[in-house]
Amino acid sequence: MTRRPLVAGNWKMHGLRASLAEIEAMGVDYDAALRGRAELVVCPPATLVALARDIAVRAGLGLGAQDCHAEASGAHTGDISAEMLRDAGAAYVIVGHSERRADHGETNADVEAKAAAALRAGLAPIICVGETRAEREAGEALAVVAAQIEGSLPSDAPAQIVVAYEPVWAIGTGLTPTPQDVADMHAFARARIEARLGGGKGAHIRILYGGSVKPANARELLSVPNVDGALVGGASLGARDFMGVAAAYR
Numbered sequence: 001m002t003r004r005p006l007v008a009g010n011w012k013m014h015g016l017r018a019s020l021a022e023i024e025a026m027g028v029d030y031d032a033a034l035r036g037r038a039e040l041v042v043c044p045p046a047t048l049v050a051l052a053r054d055i056a057v058r059a060g061l062g063l064g065a066q067d068c069h070a071e072a073s074g075a076h077t078g079d080i081s082a083e084m085l086r087d088a089g090a091a092y093v094i095v096g097h098s099e100r101r102a103d104h105g106e107t108n109a110d111v112e113a114k115a116a117a118a119l120r121a122g123l124a125p126i127i128c129v130g131e132t133r134a135e136r137e138a139g140e141a142l143a144v145v146a147a148q149i150e151g152s153l154p155s156d157a158p159a160q161i162v163v164a165y166e167p168v169w170a171i172g173t174g175l176t177p178t179p180q181d182v183a184d185m186h187a188f189a190r191a192r193i194e195a196r197l198g199g200g201k202g203a204h205i206r207i208l209y210g211g212s213v214k215p216a217n218a219r220e221l222l223s224v225p226n227v228d229g230a231l232v233g234g235a236s237l238g239a240r241d242f243m244g245v246a247a248a249y250r
């Protein structure tokens with residue numbers, strides 16, 4: 001099964017208009033050889049999505065957003081719908097990131113509704129799952145991820161969805177699981193995705209690893225079986241590091 005690797009950059013709450021120059025710079029290194037091997041996507045804050053559209057197109061990168069509301073429109077002050085993101089130029093949207101689950105109390109049901117909204121709007125959701133340190137230490141990592149997959153993926157989701165496994169304790173900490181731990185979790189996640197969606201989709205869906213991915217560890221992490229790319233936080237803010245991560249596919 002050939003799955004096109006995807007390296008997605010999640011800028012989180014970072015970036016002003018001046019940061020758009022980084023997307024332009026990413027394009028300089030994103031040559032035909034690398035384009036042939038991996039898809040690159042950048043997910044800036046919502047304020048920059050529309051402004052980034054033409055720049056990303058010129059650079060050859062895809063564009064994503066970081067969250068969406070479950071409804072297409074309505075009286076939801078401060079929220080942004082998947083339709084609006086699509087209109088602004090996004091093709092992807094991250095849903096269920098652990099920071100939204102923690103900061104905004106998003107449940108698996110909320111994440112499923114957002115993923116469904118993304119699909120309705122024509123966006124590919126990047127659905128995040130992952131255990132906390134306490135859950136891993138309690139031996140519950142597999143059960144937590146299984147429950148998140150079962151609860152957060154729309155049961156009729158197509159193979160275009162992306163799943164990102166991000167152990168919460170590895171996000172922004174410089175810590176990473178061992179390659180064997182990543183291999184075990186990704187194989188497990190693929191089996192659970194197939195159990196959830198059926199129809200042979202599990203083999204087609206890309207499962208990204210996220211959590212302290214950097215140029216120095218990208219090659220090792222991205223060569224693990226069933227790792228189809230990365231969801232990169234801190235190292236995606238600058239072209240040099242982001243392209244250093246993507247270079248794992250050269």
Ligand SMILES: O=C[C@H](O)COP(=O)(O)O
Pocket residue numbers: 010097166170171172173174210211212213231232233234235
């Ligand atoms: O969405 C990205 C992840 O939360 C990873 O963040 P990080 O690469 O800064 O650890």
